[in-house]
Amino acid sequence: MTEIPVPPWRKTRKVSAPRTVLSRDLIVTTGLRLLDAEGLDALSMRRVAQELGTGPASLYAHVENKEDLLDLMYDRVMAEIHVPVPEPERWLEQLRELVLDAFRVFGSHADIARVGLATIPTGPNALRIAEGQLAIMLAGGVPPKVAALMIDRLSLYVCSDAYENSLYINRQRESGMDPESFMSDFFGQIGKFYRSLPVDRFPNIVAQVDNLMDGDGKDRFEFGLDLLLRALASHVQDSGPTTKG
Structure with a gap:
């Protein structure tokens, strides 16, 4: 059926798009x-x-303000990290899994690390992770004082690694190159520079260029994490797991 036109003297009301709540x-x-x-x-x-x-x-x-928003954003990111239920016989493996999951999550929100480095997180998810880390370490027999210090060191390790990655990402954005091409070009230049150094002054660097350039970000993160966890395990007493209270 043909639509009847609106009379010219009757004003039509424009329908506004619904406002975002x-x-x-x-x-x-x-x-x-x-x-x-x-x-x-x-x-x-x-x-x-x-x-x-x-x-x-x-x-x-x-x-409240931008700082409040950043704190909320940081805690939202922390919500993505899985915290396992403590299993005393697997405590070291569980702690490793937790930190690697944090590495994955922070890698997908790299610039958020700058927020974590600038403050002591107190949001519910940050507290959930701290509580979970303590529970895992105490269940495995780590002395309470050592466990408390290790929470800070692990957080700093994850955040600083993610922060370094964010610097590369920001430089890649500025370059206009895709991430893979940027990293290949950047580290290719570093490797070429190392190989051009005077051998008489830097014999070890020149000889070990391949080893110095080997391994991606995850390989290097896991290497450092395993060193930290090996040191942590050395504090566990032979008397067995500690108990709460």
Whole structure:
């Protein structure tokens, strides 16, 4: 059936697109998406507001400020890390699995490491992971003081490794190259430079170029992690697992 036209004297009302209903969860999700795509330096309250089609002032009804938003984003990332239920006979393996999972998660949100390095996380998921690490180590017989110190050292190890990776990612973004080509070109130049060094002054570096350049980021992370865990295991007493209380 042919539609009847609207009389010219009758004004039609334009239907507006539905406004996005803001929430803390949506703001954090948007902030994290921007961080992953553009890096921490590109993140601002104004930029998040633009992405949500609103003004910066409307965000402050849900988050206190940018620092608050970053803390919430950091804890959201920590929620992705799996914490196993302690098994005393597998405590060292479990701790290794937990830290490798943190390495994976931080690798997918590399710039978030700068937030973790700048503060002591106190969000529910950060506390969940700390509690889980303590439970695993204490169940395995690690002295409480050593276990407490190890939480800090493991966190620093994961964050610093992810931070270094974020620097490479940011340089890759600036170069306009794809990640694989950038890394191949960058480390290719480093290897070429090492090989060009005067052998009389740097005989060991020149001779060990292949070993110095061998291994990807995960290989190197696991190497360092295993050194830390081997040192941690040396503190376990022969008397067996410690108990709570």
